[in-house]
Amino acid sequence: MISAYTGTAVRRAEAPLLAEGRGAELMQRAAYGLHAAAASALKTRRGRLYGARLVVLAGSGNNGGDALYAAARLAARGVAAEAVLTAPTAHPEALAAFRTQGGTVRELTEVNAAECAAACLAADAVLDGVLGTGGSGGLRSPVRALAEELNAARERGAGPLVIACDLPSGVDADTGRMPGTCLHADMTVTFGAVKTGLLAGPGAVAAGSIHCIDIGLGDYLGTPDAYRLQEAELARILPVPDRADHKYSRGVLGIAAGSSAYPGAALMATGAALATGVGMVRYLGPEGVARLINLAHPEAVCSTGTVNGTHVQAWLAGPGAGDDEEQRRRAVDAMASGLPAVIDADAVAAAGPGLHPAVVLTPHAGELTALLRSMGEEVSRTDIEGDPVRFARLAAQRTGATVLLKGWATLAAAPTGELYSQAEATPWLATAGSGDTLSGILGALLATDRTPADRRGPGHYARLAAAAASLHGRAGSLAAAAGPVAPSRLDPQIRSLVAEFTAHPGPGIQVSSKSGVEK
Numbered sequence: 001m002i003s004a005y006t007g008t009a010v011r012r013a014e015a016p017l018l019a020e021g022r023g024a025e026l027m028q029r030a031a032y033g034l035h036a037a038a039a040s041a042l043k044t045r046r047g048r049l050y051g052a053r054l055v056v057l058a059g060s061g062n063n064g065g066d067a068l069y070a071a072a073r074l075a076a077r078g079v080a081a082e083a084v085l086t087a088p089t090a091h092p093e094a095l096a097a098f099r100t101q102g103g104t105v106r107e108l109t110e111v112n113a114a115e116c117a118a119a120c121l122a123a124d125a126v127l128d129g130v131l132g133t134g135g136s137g138g139l140r141s142p143v144r145a146l147a148e149e150l151n152a153a154r155e156r157g158a159g160p161l162v163i164a165c166d167l168p169s170g171v172d173a174d175t176g177r178m179p180g181t182c183l184h185a186d187m188t189v190t191f192g193a194v195k196t197g198l199l200a201g202p203g204a205v206a207a208g209s210i211h212c213i214d215i216g217l218g219d220y221l222g223t224p225d226a227y228r229l230q231e232a233e234l235a236r237i238l239p240v241p242d243r244a245d246h247k248y249s250r251g252v253l254g255i256a257a258g259s260s261a262y263p264g265a266a267l268m269a270t271g272a273a274l275a276t277g278v279g280m281v282r283y284l285g286p287e288g289v290a291r292l293i294n295l296a297h298p299e300a301v302c303s304t305g306t307v308n309g310t311h312v313q314a315w316l317a318g319p320g321a322g323d324d325e326e327q328r329r330r331a332v333d334a335m336a337s338g339l340p341a342v343i344d345a346d347a348v349a350a351a352g353p354g355l356h357p358a359v360v361l362t363p364h365a366g367e368l369t370a371l372l373r374s375m376g377e378e379v380s381r382t383d384i385e386g387d388p389v390r391f392a393r394l395a396a397q398r399t400g401a402t403v404l405l406k407g408w409a410t411l412a413a414a415p416t417g418e419l420y421s422q423a424e425a426t427p428w429l430a431t432a433g434s435g436d437t438l439s440g441i442l443g444a445l446l447a448t449d450r451t452p453a454d455r456r457g458p459g460h461y462a463r464l465a466a467a468a469a470s471l472h473g474r475a476g477s478l479a480a481a482a483g484p485v486a487p488s489r490l491d492p493q494i495r496s497l498v499a500e501f502t503a504h505p506g507p508g509i510q511v512s513s514k515s516g517v518e519k
């Protein structure tokens with residue numbers, strides 16, 4: 001599992017070491033790791049390191065210091081390195097070390113901005129050391145225009161490899177917010193700990209792949225702010241029946257989804273739940289939908305009954321309910337049943353204060369906007385997309401439920417503040433029906449959860465929701481290898497992943513003491 005910390009917490013962890021006079025040592029560790037990651041990326045890109053052209057963008061603070069020291073090491077290995085100073089001052093010792101290794105230096109001004117941009121665009125790689133955890137707000141002029149030009153080149157599929165030092169400049173390390181312009185990266189080499197701002201919101205998009213360099217803050221970091229599950233945790237969470245099991249002990253999922261207007265949602269949710277593995281699906285809904293379900297999934301047990309009269313271990317309600325009154329009633333009853341419940345799509349709007357953490361609301365940003373507005377929060381979809389950490393946590397806290405906020409990085413927030421972020425998904429999953437398959441997977445994980453009640457910590461349901469998002473994202477990514485994803489055809493990928501994880505838990509994102517994580 002990856003543990004993430006706010007930039008503020010990392011700075012707090014550094015403070016005692018700085019007070020002991022160990023700042024330079026920390027910076028050398030960071031710079032060594034940055035140079036090694038950059039060297040490896042450059043070798044992959046162009047075959048060899050020697051002769052590569054590098055531009056380092058260096059701001060006035062320690063982030064610029066890290067980048068200049070790393071560039072000095074690269075220059076010593078035969079890289080043609082140029083520094084573009086984005087502020088009137090730069091870390092003096094790092095700048096001197098860079099010059100000693102033959103690096104050339106110029107200061108970015110309004111007058112030479114076009115030349116500096118041309119140098120960046122012609123380089124093999126740009127090291128972004130403009131701002132780190134000490135930055136606030138978006139990039140300022142003149143570096144803002146340079147960043148915009150590099151971002152535009154990236155959009156065209158052109159331009160250099162951009163390697164962010166600690167975090168993409170312009171991203172808020174605590175939250176992933178991007179208050180103005182930010183320089184988008186292909187990879188981010190982050191120091192001390194993964195920052196929450198790299199796992200969520202616009203920061204997660206801007207960061208590219210993440211590599212974490214251990215600089216020795218471990219004992220000082222305290223409680224993580226957020227987590228990302230990896231293969232090992234998925235393997236522990238995915239359900240595996242044992243010899244003593246029968247269909248009821250494995251877990252029965254009640255599904256109240258679909259309507260005559262939207263029957264497909266019920267089929268997709270049911271298919272995904274069966275593919276994840278449950279003892280039984282009991283489907284409640286219109287007869288016409290039930291007939292379709294039984295054609296596609298004869299093992300589902302269908303009825304037109306009520307939530308209160310149906311014995312299950314967990315509920316899934318809402319997908320495709322539309323304006324079907326009986327399905328809406330079932331969603332409300334599922335929320336009030338006291339059982340774990342996935343509440344998706346239209347049913348999210350029926351949520352409100354007074355729920356419990358085993359109720360998992362699964363909105364996208366639009367549905368979360370409506371939910372929060374119904375509770376008196378003045379918020380827009382843009383606000384939520386810009387700061388999903390804050391609003392996922394707020395919704396969980398206001399409702400008492402667990403909130404799974406879907407997007408490129410999907411967040412699972414517990415009412416007690418625990419937060420998970422999963423980013424295995426592919427943008428090909430942004431297609432109608434994707435949410436229905438995710439809800440089926442999550443329903444199955446809730447129904448088959450065997451964790452004893454006294455061992456379900458406060459973030460337990462957020463962890464299950466994150467596992468569902470991870471499995472869903474991985475299944476989508478596997479399917480996307482063969483072309484655009486059809487959520488109704490995702491079952492084989494879900495099944496094969498469950499088989500793979502439960503048989504051979506993989507190594508996950510590599511975390512090592514020297515070269516950290518890679519996603």
Ligand SMILES: NC(=O)C1=CN([C@@H]2O[C@H](COP(=O)(O)OP(=O)(O)OC[C@H]3O[C@@H](n4cnc5c(N)ncnc54)[C@H](OP(=O)(O)O)[C@@H]3O)[C@@H](O)[C@H]2O)[C@@H](O)CC1
Pocket residue numbers: 014018023026027030059060061062063064066130131132133134135136137138139140165166167191215
């Ligand atoms: N501490 C340690 O021991 C270690 C720290 N490490 C590294 O240090 C980094 C933190 O360094 P830091 O604290 O010097 O801040 P940093 O992010 O470089 O920039 C702050 C400067 O930028 C300026 N500025 C602010 N906002 C701005 C904006 N929007 N646009 C333009 N300028 C802006 C602001 O100037 P001001 O505006 O206040 O005049 C200030 O001078 C951290 O991310 C990691 O890389 C590692 O080496 C490990 C050891």
Ligand SMILES: Nc1ncnc2c1ncn2[C@@H]1O[C@H](COP(=O)(O)OP(=O)(O)O)[C@@H](O)[C@H]1O
Pocket residue numbers: 345364406407408409410425426427428429430431432433434435436437438472
């Ligand atoms: N850009 C994206 N990249 C990766 N995954 C995405 C992206 N956009 C959406 N998704 C995923 O696709 C799914 C869409 O769910 P949802 O919006 O509820 O779809 P629907 O209601 O049509 O079934 C979610 O799992 C979400 O995380």
Ligand SMILES: [K+]
Pocket residue numbers: 063128129130131132164165166167168169
């Ligand atoms: K940076």
